[in-house]
Every structure is written in structure tokens, then in C-alpha cells.
Amino acid sequence: MLKMIDVSKVFRTELVETHALTDFSLTVGEGEFVTITGPSGCGKTTFLNIAGLLETLSSGQYLLDGVDVSTLSDYQRAKLRNQKIGFIFQSFNLMPDLNLFDNIDVPLRYRGMKGAERRERIEQALEAVGLAARKKHVPSQLSGGQQQRVAIARALVGEPRFLLADEPTGNLDSNTAQGVMELLNEINDKGTTIIMVTHDEQLAQRSQRNIHILDGRIANPVLTPLKTPGESTAAMA
């Protein structure tokens, strides 16, 4: 479970102080599919970065699976990130020099996993996204949709509890985006909690719960699930 209590994030420079999140409280339960919406600059990505342990918070409390992350060292945060969180980005963020196999291998390397187990997991992940035959290809040889599938395989290969997606369909055409969303729903149906930032209101309406952020605060504080867990696949089909 992911729980934020009165979390604030302030970015300071010599001249400016920007309040990206203010008294932000949110609880995401096991297996939920939550979308985060809001206008540009409202704090969606800051929330996602704090949730993914890529940013520290200025005040408040953040508990990830019961662990207060604000007291963790860089090493402990990295370890937690590696084991419990998967990321999907709008621009895929694959490493251009590495082939698909090696791209998916990265999080497993940091986990210190043995070669044979890594290989088995990578091949399974590639199989799951339908790109097993192209494991020796480099990202530039793939279409946008295929690259996002590789990014999803990389995010899932370590079997994380949480999948954080920052506008994963933002760079894709509608057909490809639909395919990626179907894949995310399948993943969610298998129990992975997904928090997805999106600008697409239609996609947001089809998730179990939508959080709308305005000026760093939750604009729809009544946290009523739009759909119960398990309904999402049927709803989007």
C-alpha cells in the first residue's frame, strides 16, 4: 500500500520558491489502477517522482508498504525502488546503445541476480510483450509502440508491486495507445498496482479511480473509486 499524509514539496532557487505539492494526502491500495490528471505544472509529475522515490519530500509523511521512506538512505531508497517500483515514461527512456535484452536486464543487474535467472526472466518478459524474436535489436529499430512495450517489459521484469506510468501513451498514436492500455490493464488484473499520470480524460475515466490535481493539491478530495478492482479490463474492452 502507498500512503501519503500531508506531503508538501517546495522547489527553491535563490529567487523563487515553488510549491509543487501542498498538504497532499493519498492512499492507494493493493491492486488499484489510479490515474492522475490535471493541467500542466499542477504537480502530477512531482507526485509521481515522490511516489517513485526519485524526489524527496519537503514535509509530511510517505509510507510505502508501511515503510517511512523519508528516513531512508540513498542506498535503501534505490533498493526499495529496484524491488517494489517499476517505471514507464512518456518517451520510453530506453538506452539506445543496448539491445532489448540488455535494456530489460538493467534492473535485474542492480538486484544482483544470477545470470541464468536473469536470462529466464528477460525472455519471459519479452515473450509477454510479444517481442521475444527481437531481443537482439536496438531501440532505434523498433516503432514507438514496440519501444513502449519494451519499457513495460523492463518495468515488470523485476515483478514490482507498483507500476508508475508518466503519460505512457503520450507519444503514441491512438491505436498503439489502445494496445498499450490493454497491456497495462492485463498487468493490473494480475495484481500489480498502477498509478498513471495522463492528460487524456477518456483514459482517466476508464481507470478505477481518478485523482485530479490543481495547484499542487487534490482537487477532487472525495476519493470514491470510479470502478472497483477487477472491473477495469471489462470496462476498457
Next chain:
Amino acid sequence: MPIYYLRLAALSYKRNPVLSTLMVLAVSIGIGAYMVIFTLNYVMGGDPIPHKSEQLYHVQLDISEAGQDRQAPVQLTYLDATALMESAPAQRQTTTSKFGAILEPGNPELRPFSILGRGASADFFPMFDVPFIYGGPWSGDADDNLEQVVVLSRELNEELFGGQDSVGEQIRLHGTNFTVMGVIDDWNPVPKFYDVNNGPFDSGEELYIPWPLLVSMELSRSGNTNCFQAVEGSGLQAFLNSECVWIQYWAELPTAADRATYQSFIESYAAEQNALGRFQNDLSRNRLYDVEEWLIEEEVLPDETRILSALAAMLLAVCLLNTIGLLLSKFLGKAPEIGVRQALGAHKGSLFVQHVIEAGFIGLLGGLLGLAVASFGLEGIKILLGDDVMMTNWIQLNVPVVIVTIALAIVSTVIAGLYPIWRACNINPAIHLKTQ
């Protein structure tokens, strides 16, 4: 993980070949230039006989007159050398001088030719650990009895006897037959510490004979001769009785007590000579130098090499400063990748190790190319020095220098990379993940 990081370093090189190659070139030029000077210092200033350099002492006796503003002589007169040989308390000691002579090969197909030889006492060989491939040195009795015996260098033995065991064979030198006692293996201490005032970087001599024969056979001296007073009279005996120095003198004194005893002896000898009207300077100017002290005293390492060392170190520093800038550019250019790696579970420690290995990889390539630069530079030095100044065949990269070159290149590049690496490891991943 280190092998994985090494592979990432190679991929990173491929991704940005121009920037990476510039860094390799900067490191190679700095390291190459530095290693040229390092090699010169290493071979010129190294300890030529490290295992016993603190037991071997050059004997210096000051025969200059009081008021003469000149350094004490570096060689001995015949009078003093023979006096020391008779009574000085050393475990081993040797007189030694260079000479030239005509050698008449037994093989009628070879014409007579001139050679450079060395007169030495029997102790010369065990004192200086001269290696033999055949036979061995002559005995002390051969010195005393003026026996016509000879030790050949490997090269001369090759020339005269085709490299075969020539012990017992005869050669004819300066019209006299000599019996071969031994053939020495390759032996060329650099610097040639036992005779630094006759070409410290010259090759060793081609043959060795008992030193007393130089006088009895009136062989032609080949080294420096300096006279502190005019020779009275003419002929060999007048020269031998003169204040002309032409003999190097070394003693082996294994312990501090041996050295103290010997020092006391030469001071007593100087006092005795002073009573006879010689040795008019302070008795402390008659002294012993071990090998290292002697090389420093004689300034075997030219001052120019120290200046060149400083210049080479400055060039290396400039090249490394450039490398810092290039590494900073390269590593900050990798910020998006570093951000992704952090998102996928890399902590700062692992990123630091990854980039240290990447900097080390650049250093390794720079070191390898630096070896080529250094080899090229050393060839240039040989051309500049020329054989007329000194023998230059010893100026070359050897295994220790190669190891030092590679290690220095890696270490200095990693040190140069510390700031860029620190900057790279402390980027905010969130910024780069969104904007990539």
C-alpha cells in the same frame, strides 16, 4: 558487475567516439611526454646494483694542494692506489682503469682490430656480481704474479670463438698471448657506476685483464687522466710517481663498522701523506661514497632532466585538466541515462563505480597510446643525444616502465574524473526522466 561496467564503458566510447578519442589523445600525449622523461630519469638515476649498493664504496682521496679552488679528484694516483691495495682493510677491493689495445684474433680470417678493455683486480668480478656464462674470474695470485689471463665479454667471445666455451683458449693482445679464464654474460649496469667519469652511459668493455698488467705492459690508458701537479721527468716511472689521477678505486664494506674502519684508515693514510707534504686539505675531504652517494656527488643525472621532468609534469597536468573538461562534458551528457539507471535501482555508489571504471577505461586506452607516444619520443631523444654523446641503446621502455605508464594513465584519469563523476552521480534524475 565490473565486467558489465567495462562493457558499458566500451559502449559509451562507441556512442561518443569523437569526445572519447579526444580524451584518449589528451591522456596519451600527457602520459607519453611524461614517460619519456620518466624513462630517462629511471634508467639514468636508477640504482644499478640495488642489492649491494650500500656495501660498495668509491674511495676518494684529496691530493689537491691547499688553496687550490677545485673539487677533490674522482680518481686516484698510482701511488695511492697501490698503497691502498697493499694495506687497506676491505673484504674486497679493486683498482680499475680503462685501456685501449690491438687484438690479434687467432682466426686468420679476422684482421687485427682495436678494442676497449678494462684493467681490474680479481675482486672486481665478485664485488660487482658480474655474471659468467663460461669459466670465472682470475685469482688474486694472478694479479700479484702478473699472469696473462683475460675475461671476455659475450659479444667478443661470439666474434672470436663463435659463442663457444673458450675457457683455456688463447688470444693475442698487444703482442702478448692471454689465456681466457671466463666469458661474462650480458652485463651493462646503467649508469656504469664503477667508472662514471669515463662515460656513465657507455657500454661495458670488451675484455678484462689484471690491472697491474696495464703498467707492466705499458698499455694505452683510455679514460680521463688529470694531473694536479706537473709531471717531474719523463717516461712511465715519472708518470707513475706523479700527482696524476687515472685509477678508479672501489672497496666492499658490508657493515657500518667496516666502513668506519676503512674511513679511519684513509684518514690515517692522508695524515701520513700530509706529513710527507701531500694531502694538504682537510682530512674530511678524503672519504667514502656508496653507489647512490657517488652518483649524486658526480651529478650523473644531468640538471636538464630535472627541468624536463617539471615541464613534462606540467604538460601532463594541462592534458589532465583538458580531460577533466571533456569528462565533465561526456558524463553530464549522460545525465538522462543516469536518471534512468537511478529509476531502475542504481544507487549513487554503483553509479560512482560505473563511471570510475569508464574513466579508467579511457585512461587505459590513453596509457596504451601513451606507450606509443613515449616510444616515439624516446627514439627522438636517441637521435638528439646521438652516439657521440653517449651510448643510447639502453634508452628503451622496459616492463617496469610499461607497467608504470599504464598505471599512471589509469590513476591520473580516474583522479581527473572524480569531479565529473561526482557531478554525474548527483544529478536529479527526475528532471532528465521527463525531458529525455
